[in-house]
Amino acid sequence: MHLPRRMNRAATAFRPERVRIIVAALASGAAVLALTGCAGFEYKEDICSSGEYPVLAVGDTGSACVSDKEDPPAGFVRYPEGKVPQQVDDTWDVYWDTHTxxxxxxxxxxxxAG
Structure with missing residues (x-):
């Protein structure tokens, strides 16, 4: 009786067809990841850099960032406590676009404004 060539190989033998399937699956997974990017991960930009705090222009919607070691410049004040914007387009950043x-x-x- 003649067994197919496949049956004669040891279970751990190198099988090119399996390698091709694995490579194709990995390539497909990489392509999906590359095309979707970081979907589900949203980047938020901080209002000010580390070591700075945001200040609001009095009577206007302008703002600036000031070193933690300095007081606000003339014409600017600190935001009211609890109403300080932290990231661009967060609730308070949007609010202060139309308030001062x-x-x-x-x-x-x-x-x-707005």
Whole structure:
């Protein structure tokens, strides 16, 4: 009785067809990863760099970043506690696009902003 060539090989023998399938599967997985990129991972840019804090222009929607070692420059104040934007387009960053502080520290709407 003649056995097919496959049956004569040891179980651990090198099998080119399996290698091709594994390589194809790995290549497909890599392609999917490359095409989807980091879907599900969202990058958020910080408002200020490390060692800085954001300040708001009085009477305007302008803002700036100031060194932790310095006071706000003339015409700027610290954001109210708990209402400080941390990342670009976070809740407070968007809020302060249409609001500001008056000279007395009261929050006011900026009707022409946004």
């Amino acid at each position: 502080l008056d000279k007395d520290g009261n929050i006011i709407d900026i009707p022409d």
